[in-house]
Amino acid sequence: MKVVVLIGSPRKGGNTDCLADAFTEGAVEAGAQVEKIYLDDHLIRPIAEVGDDGKTRVDLRADDDWRKIMQKVIDAQVLVLGAPVYWQGVPAQMKCFVDRWSAHYATDWLLDGLADKVWAVLCPYGDPTDDQSRWVVEPVKVWVGHFKGSYAGHVGVATSKKGEVAQMKEIMQQARDLGRSAVEAAQR
């Protein structure tokens, strides 16, 4: 059982990273192998122009790191998107990764490869007055539906200073529990 955690934040040791570590603890307890990938460490370019016919599209930027990371995602049963809210959306690092799906839109490689996964979201955000995790969670739920996956849940938390979520015991426990339950869901 493989889990891939994609980290959209460029801040190593930040809140997304801490939540990912807690998630990993739970997932490992449930018997999974977990790989954490910092998207910012890789060259993943924004999608280039694509043709109107989805079946004949070409990924003009296929020479960057995207495909290598996508293969790891395809090989995993659980996909975790660790994404802080950035201006009411996912960070550009993650958006670039996701947009590239459209260069392979109608291929079996993508559609079969991303099908039937269990998805989860880890989403810190800064605004203490408003649950801004919706800006990440709602699009991800649409992606899950598109690829016929199942949604294991998310941990959303208002926190802004680097790594301060690690002191929030209840939230860290929620992330651990989600790690365990996501893996258990994929084992069923």
Ligand SMILES: Cc1cc2nc3c(=O)[nH]c(=O)nc-3n(C[C@H](O)[C@H](O)[C@H](O)COP(=O)(O)O)c2cc1C
């Ligand atoms: C470029 C940028 C945009 C942000 N936009 C938002 C936002 O729209 N709403 C919000 O609540 N927090 C926003 N934040 C705050 C982050 O979501 C918050 O600090 C989060 O804890 C960062 O996670 P990290 O430590 O993993 O990087 C933004 C932060 C940055 C750097």
